[in-house]
Amino acid sequence: MAQRITIDPITRIEGHLRIDVEVENNAVSNAWASCTMWRGIEKILRGRDPRDAWLFTQRFCGVCTTVHAMASVRSVEDALQLEVPLNAQYIRNLILIAHALHDHIVHFYQLSALDWVDVLQIPKADPAATSKLAESLSPWTRNSRNEFKAAQDRVNAVASSGQLGIFMNGYWGHPAMRLSPDVNLLAFSHYVQALEYQRKALQVVGILGSKTPHIQNLTVGGVANAIDLDSANALNMDRLEMVRVLLEEVVQFVNQVYIVDVCAIAAMYPDWFKIGSGVRNYLAVPDLPLDSKASAYDLPGGYIMNGNIAGVHSFKTASDKDFRSAVSEDVAHAYYQGGKPLHPWVGETEPEFTGWNGDQKYSWVKAPRFNGAPMQVGPLAQVLVGYAQGHPLTRKYTDLAIAKIEAVAGIRVTPDMLHSTLGRHAARAIRAGMLAELAQKHLQLLSDNIAKGDYAVYNQPVFPGHEVEGVGTHEAPRGTLSHWVVIKDAKIKNYQAVVPSTWNASPRDGAGAHGPYEASLLHTPLARPEEPLEVLRTVHSFDPCMACACHTFDPSGRQIAKVKVL
Amino acid sequence: MKNVLIGGIGNVLLADDGIGPYVARLLAARYTFPDGVEIIDLGTPALDLIDQLSGRDAVILIDSVDAGAEPGTVLTYQKVDIMRHHPAVRMDPHSPALVDALLSAELFGVAPDDVLLVGVNPGSLEPGCNLSKPVQASLDLVASSVLVELDRLGVEYHPQENPAAVEIWWTSDSKVNYEASVTSAGR
Numbered sequence: 001m002a003q004r005i006t007i008d009p010i011t012r013i014e015g016h017l018r019i020d021v022e023v024e025n026n027a028v029s030n031a032w033a034s035c036t037m038w039r040g041i042e043k044i045l046r047g048r049d050p051r052d053a054w055l056f057t058q059r060f061c062g063v064c065t066t067v068h069a070m071a072s073v074r075s076v077e078d079a080l081q082l083e084v085p086l087n088a089q090y091i092r093n094l095i096l097i098a099h100a101l102h103d104h105i106v107h108f109y110q111l112s113a114l115d116w117v118d119v120l121q122i123p124k125a126d127p128a129a130t131s132k133l134a135e136s137l138s139p140w141t142r143n144s145r146n147e148f149k150a151a152q153d154r155v156n157a158v159a160s161s162g163q164l165g166i167f168m169n170g171y172w173g174h175p176a177m178r179l180s181p182d183v184n185l186l187a188f189s190h191y192v193q194a195l196e197y198q199r200k201a202l203q204v205v206g207i208l209g210s211k212t213p214h215i216q217n218l219t220v221g222g223v224a225n226a227i228d229l230d231s232a233n234a235l236n237m238d239r240l241e242m243v244r245v246l247l248e249e250v251v252q253f254v255n256q257v258y259i260v261d262v263c264a265i266a267a268m269y270p271d272w273f274k275i276g277s278g279v280r281n282y283l284a285v286p287d288l289p290l291d292s293k294a295s296a297y298d299l300p301g302g303y304i305m306n307g308n309i310a311g312v313h314s315f316k317t318a319s320d321k322d323f324r325s326a327v328s329e330d331v332a333h334a335y336y337q338g339g340k341p342l343h344p345w346v347g348e349t350e351p352e353f354t355g356w357n358g359d360q361k362y363s364w365v366k367a368p369r370f371n372g373a374p375m376q377v378g379p380l381a382q383v384l385v386g387y388a389q390g391h392p393l394t395r396k397y398t399d400l401a402i403a404k405i406e407a408v409a410g411i412r413v414t415p416d417m418l419h420s421t422l423g424r425h426a427a428r429a430i431r432a433g434m435l436a437e438l439a440q441k442h443l444q445l446l447s448d449n450i451a452k453g454d455y456a457v458y459n460q461p462v463f464p465g466h467e468v469e470g471v472g473t474h475e476a477p478r479g480t481l482s483h484w485v486v487i488k489d490a491k492i493k494n495y496q497a498v499v500p501s502t503w504n505a506s507p508r509d510g511a512g513a514h515g516p517y518e519a520s521l522l523h524t525p526l527a528r529p530e531e532p533l534e535v536l537r538t539v540h541s542f543d544p545c546m547a548c549a550c551h552t553f554d555p556s557g558r559q560i561a562k563v564k565v566l
Numbered sequence: 567m568k569n570v571l572i573g574g575i576g577n578v579l580l581a582d583d584g585i586g587p588y589v590a591r592l593l594a595a596r597y598t599f600p601d602g603v604e605i606i607d608l609g610t611p612a613l614d615l616i617d618q619l620s621g622r623d624a625v626i627l628i629d630s631v632d633a634g635a636e637p638g639t640v641l642t643y644q645k646v647d648i649m650r651h652h653p654a655v656r657m658d659p660h661s662p663a664l665v666d667a668l669l670s671a672e673l674f675g676v677a678p679d680d681v682l683l684v685g686v687n688p689g690s691l692e693p694g695c696n697l698s699k700p701v702q703a704s705l706d707l708v709a710s711s712v713l714v715e716l717d718r719l720g721v722e723y724h725p726q727e728n729p730a731a732v733e734i735w736w737t738s739d740s741k742v743n744y745e746a747s748v749t750s751a752g753r
Binding site for chain 2: 154158163165166168192195
């Protein structure tokens, strides 16, 4: 007989997510992903000045901060066919890259690692042996015996106090935990170091964006940064040098710690390359524009259907018609009124809250579909698309990661193994490696352009009399993000955001097709159903960000979530 | 020179939960403190409280604490008392997180040696900008509790000759100013 397990809230994510699974014969036989919170920003934007939209939409989320600001200004620029000066493109790119580096590092260490790392095994570890192992895997200079001993002492203090604090309610000792005490210690020590390096990445965002969370330097048509090599208060060589030094340190951490750890830990859980696949349709948009017209990019985009990697379709630009015309949102199983699926430019946001009903409506997230199909978005999508296209940087870091995993695991890693929970983690680390290299490239591009005497950062937007529509896209840390705006008489007539976690957390559509979270959970084996660690592993691998996925607010009362402390 | 934080925690729109911000501002208006002492209206921090705790020698926090006692009862908690509590189940990253913040700071090696929480049992936590009468009556004791801790830490402070009015930004109702209730003029 099927057993129903509800995990609500899912922790170590952004936002409010509830997962229900049915378990039969110790494996997941059915699954539902439900977003349990809802705000209202799409409706708030109606009637407002399009130049202000980015300030509102950035508040979708403070974890994926910057991304919604970027997609918004791009949507208006697209509607106006407005070019963005080179300096503004480079400054925006640097902000996006730095934010993504922070985001990916935090996601692996602070949000995901404790699914795989058993902290309470650490008192049994041998710091000297841990150091020897760590130094055999990486030239990182903070892998000494003393460093690991200090980390172990901290855990010992927590474990012996009886007050586990932030580690309480973890699934310590779960049979699915398989790392040796030494590897657990190695990972935990790097978890603590990761906090320093993600902060450095954010400092770059703060220098260029004026603050973070929620940068202040964007504007439709460019950025508001003043560039002046002779002014102490503008973006000058000193600031660029600060950015350079910070980026260098982050790049080193990504290459010598983050990528190494992901590959080593993945290698120790090889069966997880066969778990957590689900939807094998992938979508990614090109990003990091290299010119003012956004006709060339440093990150590739396209889509893959049914796992046919070789048959990848490429998007030449972010405004590719194949992308714009293909997106629709289905509300059959979502808490909204509506009939047939709607394209975002004619999208509606009228709530209809019914309470959770697995056969009917059960989520505040709409079901986005691409030519009618559910799509998985995120670093895995981007890496597969780029690899299939022969994108050199994607190939470089993918081959590097695969080689590292093979070296530790002693098994061959084939591309189809990336359709999995570990495939997502590996792809995120691969993407971080690519971005680290691109950070230094784009900083050089910016410096060189300024050195030529070009200080331009802004083109003034001009709004026409007739109605215009635009879409702004961004390949965000969690995947393909799109903001769709319709502007009439210089005011927003309609605004719909289809965000990465909308694609991934999608409920079933009218045809009953599962969304990616739901599909990925099917057939997952559970060693102890009452401690569904395996479900968390897969859900976390997507890097959920639910506040972005549903951004409309019900003032008539929040559903009180059932709490199962994890 | 000691690095000390005096932090008022609370939501000024929920009646007695405003006690922390109010007392922080009251002390800032009434006394001068030496270099190294910072008085901050912390509002409603979540885990970002770690940043405020990090690197301090001592921290004194004022907050409403529902210990089931009569409204206005002042209870003080040392660091070890606070850390003995399990972190409350938090529904999202924005929920209050004093215990989590302190435990995390301790784990990462940046926690202050001394932490004192001055907790005031609330009479009301309903929407509103006023402190209830019993909590107003406790203001003297709350302020003294902070000052006594400063004495214990060896931090000197002096009453201001002509104290300015307490800065209250959350309401323009001039009745929300309980300075008359506070008579402790310091040591």
